[in-house]
Amino acid sequence: MHRRLAPLLLLLGTAALVAMVPVTLVQGTASKELPWVAGIGIFVAMAALVWRRRPQRAVARWFAVSAGLVALVQSLDGLVLHLGATQPAARVAWVVLVNHLVMAAASIALVHLLGLFPDHRIERAYERRLVRALWWLLALPVLAFVASPTLVVPSYHQSPTLANPYQLEVLAPLGEPAAAALAGLQGIFVLGAVLLVPRYRRGDADRRRRIRWLLIPALFAAGVAVADLVAWRLFADGPPGPAAELTLTVLWIGAVASLPVAIAIALLRPDLLDVDRVIRRSLVYGVLWVLIAAVYVAAAAALGVAAGQRLPLGLAIGLTVLATLLFQPARRRLERAADRWVFGTRTDPTRLVARLGADLEGTVELESLLPRMADTLQEGLGLTWARVRLEPLAPPADDQRVPALTVPITLDGAQLGVVECGPKVVGELSEDDEVVVATLARQAALAVRNVRLTAELERSRARLVRAQETERRRLERNLHDGVQQDLVALLGHTARVRSELGRDVAAGRAALDELQDGLTHVLAELRDLARGIHPSVLTDRGLLEAVEALAARSAVPVTVRADPTLRGARFAEEIEGAGYFTVAEALANVGKHAHASRIDVRLVHTAGALEITVRDDGAGFDVATTVGEGLTNLAERLAALGGRLNVDAARGTGTTLTARLRVADG
Amino acid sequence: MGERLRVVIADDHYLVREGTRRALEEAADLEVCAAVGTPGELEEAVEREQPDAVVTDIRMPPSHQMEGIDAAHRIRSAHPRIGVVVLSQYAEATYALELLGDGTAGLAYLLKERIGDPSQLAHAVREVVRGGSVVDPDVVTLLLARTAHQRRSPVATLTDRERDVLERMAQGRTNAAIAEQLHLSESSIEKYATAIFAKLGLRDEPQTHRRVAAVLTYLRDAGRATPL
Numbered sequence: 001m002h003r004r005l006a007p008l009l010l011l012l013g014t015a016a017l018v019a020m021v022p023v024t025l026v027q028g029t030a031s032k033e034l035p036w037v038a039g040i041g042i043f044v045a046m047a048a049l050v051w052r053r054r055p056q057r058a059v060a061r062w063f064a065v066s067a068g069l070v071a072l073v074q075s076l077d078g079l080v081l082h083l084g085a086t087q088p089a090a091r092v093a094w095v096v097l098v099n100h101l102v103m104a105a106a107s108i109a110l111v112h113l114l115g116l117f118p119d120h121r122i123e124r125a126y127e128r129r130l131v132r133a134l135w136w137l138l139a140l141p142v143l144a145f146v147a148s149p150t151l152v153v154p155s156y157h158q159s160p161t162l163a164n165p166y167q168l169e170v171l172a173p174l175g176e177p178a179a180a181a182l183a184g185l186q187g188i189f190v191l192g193a194v195l196l197v198p199r200y201r202r203g204d205a206d207r208r209r210r211i212r213w214l215l216i217p218a219l220f221a222a223g224v225a226v227a228d229l230v231a232w233r234l235f236a237d238g239p240p241g242p243a244a245e246l247t248l249t250v251l252w253i254g255a256v257a258s259l260p261v262a263i264a265i266a267l268l269r270p271d272l273l274d275v276d277r278v279i280r281r282s283l284v285y286g287v288l289w290v291l292i293a294a295v296y297v298a299a300a301a302a303l304g305v306a307a308g309q310r311l312p313l314g315l316a317i318g319l320t321v322l323a324t325l326l327f328q329p330a331r332r333r334l335e336r337a338a339d340r341w342v343f344g345t346r347t348d349p350t351r352l353v354a355r356l357g358a359d360l361e362g363t364v365e366l367e368s369l370l371p372r373m374a375d376t377l378q379e380g381l382g383l384t385w386a387r388v389r390l391e392p393l394a395p396p397a398d399d400q401r402v403p404a405l406t407v408p409i410t411l412d413g414a415q416l417g418v419v420e421c422g423p424k425v426v427g428e429l430s431e432d433d434e435v436v437v438a439t440l441a442r443q444a445a446l447a448v449r450n451v452r453l454t455a456e457l458e459r460s461r462a463r464l465v466r467a468q469e470t471e472r473r474r475l476e477r478n479l480h481d482g483v484q485q486d487l488v489a490l491l492g493h494t495a496r497v498r499s500e501l502g503r504d505v506a507a508g509r510a511a512l513d514e515l516q517d518g519l520t521h522v523l524a525e526l527r528d529l530a531r532g533i534h535p536s537v538l539t540d541r542g543l544l545e546a547v548e549a550l551a552a553r554s555a556v557p558v559t560v561r562a563d564p565t566l567r568g569a570r571f572a573e574e575i576e577g578a579g580y581f582t583v584a585e586a587l588a589n590v591g592k593h594a595h596a597s598r599i600d601v602r603l604v605h606t607a608g609a610l611e612i613t614v615r616d617d618g619a620g621f622d623v624a625t626t627v628g629e630g631l632t633n634l635a636e637r638l639a640a641l642g643g644r645l646n647v648d649a650a651r652g653t654g655t656t657l658t659a660r661l662r663v664a665d666g
Numbered sequence: 667m668g669e670r671l672r673v674v675i676a677d678d679h680y681l682v683r684e685g686t687r688r689a690l691e692e693a694a695d696l697e698v699c700a701a702v703g704t705p706g707e708l709e710e711a712v713e714r715e716q717p718d719a720v721v722t723d724i725r726m727p728p729s730h731q732m733e734g735i736d737a738a739h740r741i742r743s744a745h746p747r748i749g750v751v752v753l754s755q756y757a758e759a760t761y762a763l764e765l766l767g768d769g770t771a772g773l774a775y776l777l778k779e780r781i782g783d784p785s786q787l788a789h790a791v792r793e794v795v796r797g798g799s800v801v802d803p804d805v806v807t808l809l810l811a812r813t814a815h816q817r818r819s820p821v822a823t824l825t826d827r828e829r830d831v832l833e834r835m836a837q838g839r840t841n842a843a844i845a846e847q848l849h850l851s852e853s854s855i856e857k858y859a860t861a862i863f864a865k866l867g868l869r870d871e872p873q874t875h876r877r878v879a880a881v882l883t884y885l886r887d888a889g890r891a892t893p894l
Contacts (some may be wrong), residue, residue, distance in 0.1 A: 527755065
């Protein structure tokens, strides 16, 4: 059934009921009709309430459809009576047909409603077949239309009998039974009650409790029926007096109206007796809602009454219906205000998400973020509990609650975790709620990624600082233990030269030669050290020539291949530095570990990117277990520049190291 | 003995400057007529003194990059008579090629530590004054290594002896000098040279400095990254 149909019928029914007010006032039948209008008004109100709380449930839709149709039948009854007195039969017959069709549909919808009660689904195949077959009963009004000798009008009114102008002679024998069946059609809702019997016997305690709610209107109706009988017996010589008649009418209306109330209670509040905060709130809400609905109907009716006193009846009806429709947005706004007032930001996803967003601003740790998200969700949707868990998903040992709704937290196709919602404190999770949870899950994914990125950034910064520290220590060691020690030794050596020269000139010369060799050695060492810190060729001539110079020094033969455009091309200092040290680190690693016979270095410059590949034919290594600090630092250095390092290696197949850097072209 | 060769020294580091002066003055045929600390002062001194040779640091104020090489090129083009020796702390082929890439006559690229070997320094000065070229042996070694690393490099096909000869040719040695160093006859050096040039696909050059230029150009091009 189309989702829009239910609210549409509700609205139509309301408009029809409200239009009854001026009509009955003008016709002077108000005292008789209006109590029934009020009773059916309660039916419509209950259906609307359930619809509002459980718009996704089939049972709510059928409740709304039944209520709308019953309200339409009520007003069509009035219309038939009115027309029957004033219009030719040929015209009335059509209205009667529509009236009967709506009445049949209303009865069938009621069976549907009871068939779905209380668990929102039809359980057995035979039930479904039966309920579907009922729709064939819509043929009955049509049959009566063409076969019945008289127009079948509502039986409880004393109205003139009109001959049916559309009766077909051929079907005359079917006329009487058809009319009788039609009169009894309203009784089929008893079938719905029958369907409940096996369901009650199958059901658990909770379901039985909910079905028992329906006993109240049943017993009520039985009691009123008995009272009615007794009253007629008491006044055997004629109808009971007006006071008694009014009492009976009110009782009957109460009996009829108690059914939708019982259904609504059973559907919405199976745990009505567990009085807690939220339920008290929802009672407040319910009262508010009824008030708003009453004001709405009253306003529309008042307008209709005012119009009915001055304008022709048709125009008054039109005006009333129009007013009902026009006041609808105002009513909706009032309801929303009441909703906010009672439940805060309950089902407003944007508000809930905004609240979470505010939470996220101040949170940088997952440990506090996840519980806050869960809290927001729990409060926002009125859940008994909510839980947000990240991979790995093993549930905590002390928490084996089964969620009513589980929504995965995914980002770029990878599942990061789940949002789990327990049942709601009142009622059940609607599709709207699910949308809210899904939205929150998306936010959660982004938040989790943010938190993780922040953490990663902090770790990375710490690593960079550490790497810098390590590097400084290495330099300090090289200077102190290398160059400085050498110079100290050479200083000692000069003293020796001086004393040698005093004794033996030849020995002195030899010592001087040694001194010179020593100094040359220190110089070479110092040069290497300086180059290791930052090569001058890189500063003066750019990346490619620096890489070529590096290659020339490698103990393992290195072939450098490069885009010709790279010769003389200059990039930002940090890019050139990162590129250079990528090759330097790779060559050093190959020299130390790989036992390679060849190294290939490739430098490719494409639009906006510089790709440096160093491939050797050496021993390779296991990437999973052995990635040295040097490579880690290199990866950090590249990542800090928006670049990426890829190490492709396996034992025995050599190593390929690829660095990609973003560069500004031009 | 004729006129002494007049030399201008440029180095922003005082101790190095003085060390260079002493090393040069050890040679009886050399005379240091000016010692300055910046490229500007160097040019003034050159104009004023009209020396036979200049010995300059590669790296000087203001930017401490390759001012020495620029100065060498300027002096050579303004005064083709003046030889220039560039002293460098970088044992890098790149800088030598930068200096010698557009013509080697009257130019030398030496590492700074050569001031500890006055005879080598004096030799370089005399060579550039004669219009010859000198390339530091360490730099030549690097150049050769770089070239030999490339795949299918003809340098890799040279015999050890041929390599020795090529190295010395690149350093700017004459056949006679190479023959003396390697204890071989000059004619066998000529044969080696012919073989080397054939393997490298080069035309032999009669003049030493042209030969240096040819060898360096070859090594530069062959040692560069292969285009993709």
